[in-house]
Amino acid sequence: MDFELSPEEKAFQKEIREFLDKECNENVVAETLSLQGAGPYSKELLRKMGANRLLAPRWPEEYDGRGMGAMAEAIKVDEINSHHAPFPLDGVEIGNALLISGNEEQKKRFLPGIASGEIDIALGYTEPNAGSDIASIQLRAVEDGDHFVLNGQKIYNSEAHVCEYHWLLTRTDPTAEKKHRGLSMFIVDLKSPGITIRPLITSGGLRTNEVFYEDVHVPRENLVGEKNGGWAVIMSALYGGGGGGGLATGTKNVINTLVKYVLEEKQDADENKWIPEAMADLYVKTHVGELMGVQATAFADLKVTPPYGGGGAVSRLLSGDTRRLLYNTAMQILGPYGQLAKDSKWAPLKGEILREFMDAPRWTIVHGSQEIQKLLIATRGLGLPRK
Amino acid sequence: MDPRLSEEQEILRKSARDFLTDKCPKTLVREMEKDEKGYSPELWKEIADLGWMGLAFPEEYGGGGMSSLDLAILLEEMGRVCFPGPFFSTVICGGLPILDAGSDAQKRKYLPDIISGKTIFTLALTEASGKYDAASVKVKATAENGNYIINGTKLFIPDANVADYILCVARTDDKAKKPEDGITVFIVDAKSQGISTTVLKTIARDKQCEVVFNGVKVPKENILGELNQGWGDVQKIIERAAIAKSCEMLGGMEMVLDMTVAYVKERVQFDVPVGVFQAVQHHCVYMLVEVEGSRATAYEAAWRLSTGRPYSSEAAITKAWVSDAYQRVVALGTQSHGGVSIMEDHDLPLYFRRAKAAELAFGDARFHRKTVARNLGFKV
Known part of the structure; x- marks a missing residue:
């Protein structure tokens, strides 16, 4: 048993931290906090990170990675979050799946671009009538000679408006007896004629998108995996993305910022006596969630199924709940000031808390809602019956 | 980062689980809830022979020379079966503090008997306030002719009814500026004159006791650690x-x-x-x-x-x-x-x-x- 990062991981953490301390300037932070997707400054930073091989540490060196493990990925995510560097980087996650399911030509074509920060790929799974029940998607791909013709609609595809490619789940066999057997995965050039991207804005101010496909022609070589074999590719994407989370430097920074605020602004007031214990409770929950996440990542690197099989999903449940609790508590601490937007007179802590509070509900829904996580933990981890 | 236990630790876990499944069924747990002593001397001897008391003590005292992490595994397994008896009091609250703060003579005197299962220890810390802070320590020990005389009442003291020795946390200087100063830990022979013990009826029926010290005489060489610096x-x-x-x-x-x-x-x-x-x-x-x-x-x-x-x-x-x-x-x-x-x-x-x-x-x-x-x- 060992709870410390390896010397190689510590060195990587130091390297990326120092890099972002220096390079993640206020323009980049402003773009990130605007929630409008990676802008020009962010793209420039991503290219610089790519040039320093900081974007895909988990990939083999031949694809400009470092041949490290899921823990390095977790370190990268943690540093990006705590610096407000551009995120998400779905391209890297998709690249993990490409490494498993893509052919040699596809790996050579896409991986170096992702690793160098030149291209990014948006996830295209969800549709208006297929959220958690992802196997129900309807966007149709019809084979026609050396290409496929695509028609249909995706929704909540964040970053699609700033990405170069779309990782697109389609239906190629509507007659398949089991609906998940009629799916195929494509990488689609988002500049293809017939694609329309329209903005959708969350209540937290995040720009996401709906993406329409109208007779879009996609060459056969962009099919990933087998035709009608899309479900296996999705599973490899989920597996490829396994671990990679856990470290909570950003959240601990927020707690420390709040503590400092309370100590400076709210001293001695009788009605504030609840605050130290509430903050301690949040710190405890954050720390425990971090430990569980990091251990799940370590298990992923060891290729060992953790006890009860729960792994990362268990830690994500706690961390999602804690995030909501943290920003709700923070709003209570700020009192009436909490409701002030960042550009308002009197706004505390640069309006950061309000932004995160408004954005917090997203985190218990995206990338597999908590209910789906619980279903998987209950049936796969604990072996509870489905019927 | 490696969340796994070592192979030896997995073996320790498995052998502890097998042993406890066999020897510590719920019938025993319930029997011990009603038992006056609260533990089975036969089972106590068996776990001593297995080396459980000595697991985390150095070999020079007869221990197993293993770590706190190994001990954690054993405690986890004991928790699984609601293991009854004074293991926690003896090892965690008695033996390990002596290993940590005791003089060579004290270690040589007490540790081998703890490890062999011969003596039972407990810690008398909490008092009427029920709290774990220094200010709550009010039981007094007064110097007198090379001895200390302890007076006062300790509460919620686990297994004091069967303990051979009690680590008693007492106030030796009540003029100290801070509550943390002026506290001393004594190793007290539980059979000393002036000690009376009453088992309290607790929800876990786990033999927490009231221990009254009434003019209990303790020689000064029984101070654990430093006088007045015990906190x-x-x-x-x-x-x-x-x-x-x-x-x-x-x-x-x-x-x-x-x-x-x-x-x-x-x-x-x-x-x-x-x-x-x-x-x-x-x-x-x-x-x-x-x-x-x-x-x-x-x-x-x-x-x-x-x-x-x-x-x-x-x-x-x-x-x-x-x-x-x-x-x-x-x-x-x-x-x-x-x-x-x-x-x-x-x-x-x-x-x-x-x-x-x-x-x-x-x-x-x-x-x-x-x-x-x-x-x-x-x-x-």
Whole structure:
């Protein structure tokens, strides 16, 4: 048993931290906090990170990675979050799946671009009538000679408006007896004629998108995996993305910022006596969630199924709940000031808390809602019956 | 980063589990709740022969030379079966503090007998306030002709009814400026004249006692550590006991989860096992979050302790999390079981009662969150 990062991981953490301390300037932070997707400054930073091989540490060196493990990925995510560097980087996650399911030509074509920060790929799974029940998607791909013709609609595809490619789940066999057997995965050039991207804005101010496909022609070589074999590719994407989370430097920074605020602004007031214990409770929950996440990542690197099989999903449940609790508590601490937007007179802590509070509900829904996580933990981890 | 136990540790776990499954059934646990002593001397001898008391002590005293992490595994397994008896008091609250703060002579005198199972120890720290802070230590020890005379009442002292020795935390200088100063720990022969012990009737029926010291004479060579400087040692004892108790609690809640998952797979209502229902599945999933969180944090703290890293902050985080977690696990486990599990003869109430007792021991969640708050910079 060992709870410390390896010397190689510590060195990587130091390297990326120092890099972002220096390079993640206020323009980049402003773009990130605007929630409008990676802008020009962010793209420039991503290219610089790519040039320093900081974007895909988990990939083999031949694809400009470092041949490290899921823990390095977790370190990268943690540093990006705590610096407000551009995120998400779905391209890297998709690249993990490409490494498993893509052919040699596809790996050579896409991986170096992702690793160098030149291209990014948006996830295209969800549709208006297929959220958690992802196997129900309807966007149709019809084979026609050396290409496929695509028609249909995706929704909540964040970053699609700033990405170069779309990782697109389609239906190629509507007659398949089991609906998940009629799916195929494509990488689609988002500049293809017939694609329309329209903005959708969350209540937290995040720009996401709906993406329409109208007779879009996609060459056969962009099919990933087998035709009608899309479900296996999705599973490899989920597996490829396994671990990679856990470290909570950003959240601990927020707690420390709040503590400092309370100590400076709210001293001695009788009605504030609840605050130290509430903050301690949040710190405890954050720390425990971090430990569980990091251990799940370590298990992923060891290729060992953790006890009860729960792994990362268990830690994500706690961390999602804690995030909501943290920003709700923070709003209570700020009192009436909490409701002030960042550009308002009197706004505390640069309006950061309000932004995160408004954005917090997203985190218990995206990338597999908590209910789906619980279903998987209950049936796969604990072996509870489905019927 | 490696969350796995070593092969030797897995063997230790398996042998402990096999042994306890065989030798410590719930019938014994219930029998010991009613028993005057509260433990089985035969079982006590057996675990001594297995080397459990000595596990984490150096070989020179007859110990196994293993680590706090190995001991954590043993405590977890004991928690799983609600192991009755003075193991925790003797090893965690008696032997290890002597190893840590004792003189060579004291170590040579007391440790071999602890390790061989010959003597039982306990710690007399808490008093009428029921709190674990220095200001609550009011029992007095007064110097007199090379001895100290102890007077006052200690409360909630586990296993004092069977202890051969008591580590008594007493105030030796009541003019000291801070409550932390002027406290001394004494190794007291429990058979000394002037000690009277009454077993209290607790929810866990775990032989917590009132111990009255009435002019108890203790020679000054029985001071553990330094005169008037004892609070530092006591704090260490509390922190280490908080970690050890958390490991025990982890085992208990693991068992509650296992029992619950097994039960909801079998119990049929509406023609299906109730584990099919998502309401029940979500109870089980949240129990798992509590258990896995407890495992992560208890083992982190034990690992830090056993590798010589600072552990105070992690001890507080652990006992804060685990204290609440065990309550939640028991509540959800009971809810998932339904009516059967609130019957006195069901196993769940054994854990329900112990979860509360363990929460209260060595600082509850609120006590430890206060420490976490202090570490964050609050003045509380």
